[in-house]
Amino acid sequence: MxxxxxxxxxxxxxxxxxxxxxxxxxxxxxxxxxxxxxxxxxxxxxxxxxxxxxxxxxxxxxxxxxxxxxxxxxxxxxxxxxxxxxxxxxxxxxxxxxxxxxxxxxxxxxxxxxxxxxxxxxxxxxxxxxxxxxxxxxxxxxxxxxxxxxxxxxxxxxxxxxxxxxxxxxxxEEDGSIWFTQNELAGVPDSVLSGMEKVKDGNEDKVRLKFNYSEYLPVMRYALSCDTRKRYYISFFNRCNQNVPILKEIIVLRDEAARLLGFSNHAEFRLQDRMAKRPEVVNSLLDDLRSKLTTGGGEETENLKQFKKADVESQGEVFDGHFYLWDYTFYTQVMVEKDYSIDAKQVSEFFSLEVTTQRMLRAFENLFGLVFIEINEDDKVELVGNGMASKLIWHEDVSMYSVWDEESEGGEFCGYLYMDLHSRKGKYGNPSTWSIQQGFVGPDGQRRYPAAALVCTFPKPTPTKPSLLEHQDVVMMFHELGHGIHELVSKTTYARFHGTAVVEDFCETPSIMLEQFCWTSALKDFSQHYSTLSPEYRKAWESDQTSAAVNSSSISDQISDQTIQDLIRTKGANKSLYYLRQLHIAIFDMTIHQPESHDIAKAMDISEVYNSLLTELISEGPQGLGHQWAHGEATIPHLVGTYDVGFYGYVTAAIYALDMFDQFFRSDPWNAQQGRRYRRMILEPGASQEEMKTLVDYLGREPLMDAFYKELGLV
Missing domain, CATH: 1.20.1050.40 (Endopeptidase. Chain P; domain 1)
Incomplete structure (x- = not known):
C-alpha cells in the first residue's frame, strides 16, 4: 500500500x-x-x-x-x-x-x-x-x-x-419521530438508545425514536413490550403518507404512457429491456415461488407462534392465538437465541463499525487485487491546499479513499470511494451506494475515473462504546460495498454502461453473491471484540457485565468458530418468510403496473392492494382497521426510481448469485484467482453487453435454480 x-x-x-x-x-x-x-x-x-x-x-x-x-x-x-x-x-x-x-x-x-x-x-x-x-x-x-x-x-x-x-x-426530508418512556423500551440495548434524544417528562425519562432503519430494526427486534412494537411499526409505515397520492398518480400516468406506445400496460413496456423480457415470465416465477413458499411460511409462522405463546403465558396472560406483523422480528430473534444459541447483542460486540469496514476493505483488496488508501487531513491539504481541504468531503463524518490496482494487477488508479456512515437530518435513510461520477473513455482516449459513496445511517460511537453492527448489518455492509466495488472496477467506454447501470433484474446479483461470504468462516476475518480496541472501551465493557468481577482475558479477540457455525445455521431460519416478504413487494409492484384497463388503474386503491397482500403473505395486521391502517408503499423508493416493475429482480438476483457462489466460491471463499476472474467477467463489463451473456460466459452454461432451491430447503 x-x-x-x-x-x-x-x-x-x-x-x-x-x-x-x-x-x-x-x-x-x-x-x-x-x-x-x-x-x-x-x-x-x-x-x-x-x-x-x-x-x-x-x-x-x-x-x-x-x-x-x-x-x-x-x-x-x-x-x-x-x-x-x-x-x-x-x-x-x-x-x-x-x-x-x-x-x-x-x-x-x-x-x-x-x-x-x-x-x-x-x-x-x-x-x-x-x-x-x-x-x-x-x-x-x-x-x-x-x-x-x-x-x-x-x-x-x-x-x-x-x-x-x-x-x-x-x-x-422526513423527520418524524415517536416518543417512548424508558420502561416502554425495556429490552432495547443501551448501545442503541445511548445516542438518541432524551427528555424528562415529570418523573419519567422519554426517548425519541426516529423513523430510520438503524433505530427501527433494533427496537422491533428487542423491545419486550408488544404495544411498543405495534405503535412503532404502525407509525413507521405511516411516516410519509403524503407520498400515497403521488405514487397513485405516477401509476396512472405510467399506464397511460405505456398504452400510448401500444403496450398493454407499464409492466409490458418496462420488461422489454430486462432479462425477463415479458410480464408472464415474471408472473410465472412469482406464482411458482409463492406456491412453494406458502406452506413453509405457514409452518414457520406456527413455530414463531409457539414462542409468542410461551412468552405471553410466562407473563401470566392468556395467548389469544394471533401473530401480528410487529411480532415477526421480535420472535424471530427469540427463536434464534433459543434454538441457535445466538445472542445478537453479544455477536455485535465483535463488529464495531470502523474496524469491520476496514476489514471488509482488506478482504476486497485480497479478493479483487485492489488497494484502498485513506486520504487523511494532511493528504487533503497537500492535494488542494488548506483553504479547500474541508471541501473534499460533504460532511465531517465522511471518510475518503483513493482506490488502486495492486502492483501485481498493474498498479493503476481505479477511482475514489467515500463512506458516509452515520445518521443525520435530511440524509437518505436506506443503506445505499451512490455513483457520483461514472467512468468512461474521453475524446482524447484517456480514461475518466469513477467515484462512489457508501451511505448509511448508523448511530455515532460514544466515548465508551463504538457503533456496533449486528450480523445482518455486516451482511448489508458487505452487500453495499459490493455495489461500490462494481462501480470502481468497471471499465466501459461509455458512461451509460458503467458499473451498476445494468438492468434491474441483474443489478443486485453481484452484491448478493458477495453477501454469501458473510455466511462462511470468512466472517471471522471481519471481527474484533470492541473491548480490545481501547482501555476506555475495555473498562466500559467490564462495567456492563452482570458478573461483579470480570476476567480480563474472558473474551477472545475474534468471534469464535462455534458462534460462526451457529450463525451459519440461522441462515435457513424462517427462509420461506424472508422470501415471502420479498415476494410481497415484487407482487405488489407487478400488480399495480399491469392493470387490465386504464380505468382499473385509475380506480385502484394501492394501499388496499399493498396491505391485503401483506397480510395474505406474511401475517396479521391490526384488527378492525381494514386496509388503510398504514401506507408502507409510500416509503419504498424502488417503486418510483429505476426499479419500477423491477423489484422481482431481488429474487432473480438471488437465483443467479447463489448459482455463482455455489460453483466458484463455496469451497474456498477467499480464492484470489477466482476473485479476479469474477472481477474481470462480472464486474468490469458493467452494462456494455447483454447481462445474460455476461452471466452465461462466467458460468460456462445457462443459470440454474438448484442452489437457490437448496437454500430454501426445497430440494
Missing amino acids: AQNKEKKLPQAAILFNATATSILDEAKGLIERVRKAQDQIVESIQPETATFGNTLLPLAQAENNQCSTSSILTFYANVSPDEDLRHASTQAKNLLKEFDIESNMREDVFILVDAVFQKNEHLDPESKRLLQEKHRGFIKNGLALPATKRHRFEELHKRISQLKIEFQKNLN
Whole structure:
C-alpha cells in the first residue's frame, strides 16, 4: 500500500464546494452545453452523411460529461447537511430530468440516429450496443407516435419526472419521530438508545425514536413490550403518507404512457429491456415461488407462534392465538437465541463499525487485487491546499479513499470511494451506494475515473462504546460495498454502461453473491471484540457485565468458530418468510403496473392492494382497521426510481448469485484467482453487453435454480 501512497493521483478529486446558486447555475449551464452539442450535430449532419463517428460518438461524449456532472449535482439532495443545498439539488434534478425528456424526444436527432441505425456499420460490440440502445430509447420515448399523441406523451413524462423527485424528496426530508418512556423500551440495548434524544417528562425519562432503519430494526427486534412494537411499526409505515397520492398518480400516468406506445400496460413496456423480457415470465416465477413458499411460511409462522405463546403465558396472560406483523422480528430473534444459541447483542460486540469496514476493505483488496488508501487531513491539504481541504468531503463524518490496482494487477488508479456512515437530518435513510461520477473513455482516449459513496445511517460511537453492527448489518455492509466495488472496477467506454447501470433484474446479483461470504468462516476475518480496541472501551465493557468481577482475558479477540457455525445455521431460519416478504413487494409492484384497463388503474386503491397482500403473505395486521391502517408503499423508493416493475429482480438476483457462489466460491471463499476472474467477467463489463451473456460466459452454461432451491430447503 505504501508504494501506491507516493503515486500521483491521475484525476483530481471532486470538490464539494457548491452553493445553492452554483448548483442551479451549473445544471443550467450543463443543459445548454449538451443542447448546443446536439444542435451542432443536427445543423452539420444530414441523414445521408450520418455515421456513428460524426453523430453517435459526439452525442455519447456529451452524454458522458452530462452523466458525471449531473450525478454530483443531484447527489447533494441525498447527503448534504444544508437544507438549501438539498433543495437546490432537487431543483437541479428536476431540470435535468426535464432536459433528458426533451433530448429523448428530439425528432431531428432521432432522424440522424435512425439513419445510422439503418446503415448497419461495422462497430465494436459496445458501440453497437450504444447505437441500439439510443435508437430504442427514442422509440420508447414516443418518437414513432403521431404529433398529437407525442405531445401528450411528453406531458406525461414531464409530470412523472416531477412526481418522482417529489416522492424521493419527501422521503429524504422526513423527520418524524415517536416518543417512548424508558420502561416502554425495556429490552432495547443501551448501545442503541445511548445516542438518541432524551427528555424528562415529570418523573419519567422519554426517548425519541426516529423513523430510520438503524433505530427501527433494533427496537422491533428487542423491545419486550408488544404495544411498543405495534405503535412503532404502525407509525413507521405511516411516516410519509403524503407520498400515497403521488405514487397513485405516477401509476396512472405510467399506464397511460405505456398504452400510448401500444403496450398493454407499464409492466409490458418496462420488461422489454430486462432479462425477463415479458410480464408472464415474471408472473410465472412469482406464482411458482409463492406456491412453494406458502406452506413453509405457514409452518414457520406456527413455530414463531409457539414462542409468542410461551412468552405471553410466562407473563401470566392468556395467548389469544394471533401473530401480528410487529411480532415477526421480535420472535424471530427469540427463536434464534433459543434454538441457535445466538445472542445478537453479544455477536455485535465483535463488529464495531470502523474496524469491520476496514476489514471488509482488506478482504476486497485480497479478493479483487485492489488497494484502498485513506486520504487523511494532511493528504487533503497537500492535494488542494488548506483553504479547500474541508471541501473534499460533504460532511465531517465522511471518510475518503483513493482506490488502486495492486502492483501485481498493474498498479493503476481505479477511482475514489467515500463512506458516509452515520445518521443525520435530511440524509437518505436506506443503506445505499451512490455513483457520483461514472467512468468512461474521453475524446482524447484517456480514461475518466469513477467515484462512489457508501451511505448509511448508523448511530455515532460514544466515548465508551463504538457503533456496533449486528450480523445482518455486516451482511448489508458487505452487500453495499459490493455495489461500490462494481462501480470502481468497471471499465466501459461509455458512461451509460458503467458499473451498476445494468438492468434491474441483474443489478443486485453481484452484491448478493458477495453477501454469501458473510455466511462462511470468512466472517471471522471481519471481527474484533470492541473491548480490545481501547482501555476506555475495555473498562466500559467490564462495567456492563452482570458478573461483579470480570476476567480480563474472558473474551477472545475474534468471534469464535462455534458462534460462526451457529450463525451459519440461522441462515435457513424462517427462509420461506424472508422470501415471502420479498415476494410481497415484487407482487405488489407487478400488480399495480399491469392493470387490465386504464380505468382499473385509475380506480385502484394501492394501499388496499399493498396491505391485503401483506397480510395474505406474511401475517396479521391490526384488527378492525381494514386496509388503510398504514401506507408502507409510500416509503419504498424502488417503486418510483429505476426499479419500477423491477423489484422481482431481488429474487432473480438471488437465483443467479447463489448459482455463482455455489460453483466458484463455496469451497474456498477467499480464492484470489477466482476473485479476479469474477472481477474481470462480472464486474468490469458493467452494462456494455447483454447481462445474460455476461452471466452465461462466467458460468460456462445457462443459470440454474438448484442452489437457490437448496437454500430454501426445497430440494
